[in-house]
Amino acid sequence: MRTLISGGTVVNSGGGFAADVLVEGETIAAVTAPGLAAALGVTADRVIDATGRYVLPGGIDAHTHMEMPFGGTASVDTFATGTAAAAWGGTTTIIDFAVQAKGTSLLSAMDKWHEKAGGHCAVDYSFHMIVSDVNDTTLKEMESCVAAGVNSFKMFMAYPGVFYSTDGEILRAMQKAREIGSTIMMHAENGIAIDQLVAQALAEGRTDPVYHSLTRPPELEGEATHRAIQLAAVTGAPLYIVHLSSRQALEAVTTARDTGQNVFAETCPQYLFLSIEDMARPGFEGAKFVCSPPLRPADHQLDLWRGLRTNDLSVVSTDHCPFCFVGQKELGRGDFSKIPNGMPGVEHRMDLLHQGVVRGEISLSRWVEISATTPARMFGLYPRKGVIAPGSDADIVVYDPKATQVLSAETHHMNVDYSAYEGMELIGKVETVLSRGSVVVDRGSFHGREGHGEFLERDLNQYLL
Numbered sequence: 001m002r003t004l005i006s007g008g009t010v011v012n013s014g015g016g017f018a019a020d021v022l023v024e025g026e027t028i029a030a031v032t033a034p035g036l037a038a039a040l041g042v043t044a045d046r047v048i049d050a051t052g053r054y055v056l057p058g059g060i061d062a063h064t065h066m067e068m069p070f071g072g073t074a075s076v077d078t079f080a081t082g083t084a085a086a087a088w089g090g091t092t093t094i095i096d097f098a099v100q101a102k103g104t105s106l107l108s109a110m111d112k113w114h115e116k117a118g119g120h121c122a123v124d125y126s127f128h129m130i131v132s133d134v135n136d137t138t139l140k141e142m143e144s145c146v147a148a149g150v151n152s153f154k155m156f157m158a159y160p161g162v163f164y165s166t167d168g169e170i171l172r173a174m175q176k177a178r179e180i181g182s183t184i185m186m187h188a189e190n191g192i193a194i195d196q197l198v199a200q201a202l203a204e205g206r207t208d209p210v211y212h213s214l215t216r217p218p219e220l221e222g223e224a225t226h227r228a229i230q231l232a233a234v235t236g237a238p239l240y241i242v243h244l245s246s247r248q249a250l251e252a253v254t255t256a257r258d259t260g261q262n263v264f265a266e267t268c269p270q271y272l273f274l275s276i277e278d279m280a281r282p283g284f285e286g287a288k289f290v291c292s293p294p295l296r297p298a299d300h301q302l303d304l305w306r307g308l309r310t311n312d313l314s315v316v317s318t319d320h321c322p323f324c325f326v327g328q329k330e331l332g333r334g335d336f337s338k339i340p341n342g343m344p345g346v347e348h349r350m351d352l353l354h355q356g357v358v359r360g361e362i363s364l365s366r367w368v369e370i371s372a373t374t375p376a377r378m379f380g381l382y383p384r385k386g387v388i389a390p391g392s393d394a395d396i397v398v399y400d401p402k403a404t405q406v407l408s409a410e411t412h413h414m415n416v417d418y419s420a421y422e423g424m425e426l427i428g429k430v431e432t433v434l435s436r437g438s439v440v441v442d443r444g445s446f447h448g449r450e451g452h453g454e455f456l457e458r459d460l461n462q463y464l465l
């Protein structure tokens with residue numbers, strides 16, 4: 001099968017240029033001057049007219065939680081529904097978190113996640129490993145994970161009693177990561193202090209969703225981020241701060257990077273577009289926005305956009321972790337601490353970030369870099385993913401920058417009963433999506449197949465300061 005995508009503007013992280021893209025089977029065969037393939041008599045089985053459109057590398061969402069057990073319930077997107085929703089939004093690779101439950105092994109967690117995802121994904125997928133039990137066995141198992149293509153490990157300074165690790169445990173895991181060339185990803189919030197604030201709030205009858213944010217102040221994210229950075233400096237391990245939400249945490253990352261430390265951070269669309277005001281919506285609506293770290297006062301958004309421009313924030317991932325309002329978020333009526341933590345978003349990352357281009361916050365090529373190229377490089381998928389170039393997988397998004405759309409639970413494809421962005425008007429829309437050469441989405445219809453997506457074994461990371 002040969003496909004020619006003609007007349008568009010190819011946008012890579014290095015810039016945009018007019019070019020045609022020739023796809024042979026699952027990979028990109030050539031990126032040519034406009035019209036060259038046709039002039040040389042190359043025929044195609046399928047021609048996609050991309051006139052007036054951008055031709056982008058498929059998005060890579062390096063932070064999702066499909067079918068994840070949490071707080072006595074589980075996130076509602078399966079790998080089938082979540083990867084289909086991802087494809088609708090121009091994301092052609094997800095990296096999901098396999099979860100080591102306390103008292104179990106890393107390898108059994110990996111097996112469990114392969115069982116959940118295998119044969120079900122519409123687009124390609126890979127895993128990070130959540131380490132919640134640090135001991136001699138799990139440290140040894142980190143080596144086996146790397147051999148199996150999983151070379152990034154998430155740890156938690158939050159959630160005491162669940163995923164939490166002590167500083168000593170984090171130090172040991174970082175020493176191991178340093179030894180085997182892998183990255184520690186950190187959920188950086190001071191969970192011990194937060195638990196005290198939560199208990200005090202509940203004892204005083206402050207039970208509404210907004211107290212989820214007020215009991216997790218940005219100072220305690222900044223403090224934990226700084227502490228994680230110091231532990232990384234002592235051990236020499238590369239560090240990737242996940243879901244960074246606040247100015248305080250960004251300052252810690254910026255300082256570390258300015259001194260040349262291998263420290264990176266991602267933020268998420270919810271921290272760029274939503275705020276604590278949403279958590280204070282009346283009638284328990286705020287529960288829809290409960291995630292950790294929490295949404296902040298709106299002025300933090302300006303700092304995060306700046307961080308994206310200065311590359312102190314290198315990646316935007318979604319932390320997609322959807323729980324329905326009915327029956328799941330409602331578990332926390334009368335006690336915000338029982339609201340399952342997480343928000344839906346895997347479908348809207350590319351479109352939301354495009355608003356940053358429209359508003360002049362980031363450039364077109366930076367949009368591609370933070371949503372596809374850097375996650376590919378950071379997590380060992382480049383140049384197979386994250387770039388439109390000969391030899392790369394034909395994961396391609398044809399994007400109409402002039403189309404408009406209104407986000408709504410009525411029309412989204414995630415398996416969740418609300419949209420965090422209900423009614424938001426966006427400029428730009430995904431038109432056609434190819435995953436390894438196959439059309440998955442085209443002009444409003446889905447052509448994907450459950451099981452088309454393959455597991456990606458990842459190489460060693462390519463760090464970028």
Ligand code: URP
Nearest residue numbers: 187291292319321341342
């Ligand atoms: O609230 C969140 N972020 N839920 C997902 C789990 C995590 O900490 O990433």
Ligand code: ZN
Nearest residue numbers: 115116118119
């Ligand atoms: Zn299965």
Ligand code: ZN
Nearest residue numbers: 187242243292
């Ligand atoms: Zn987290």
Ligand code: ZN
Nearest residue numbers: 063065319321
């Ligand atoms: Zn997460």
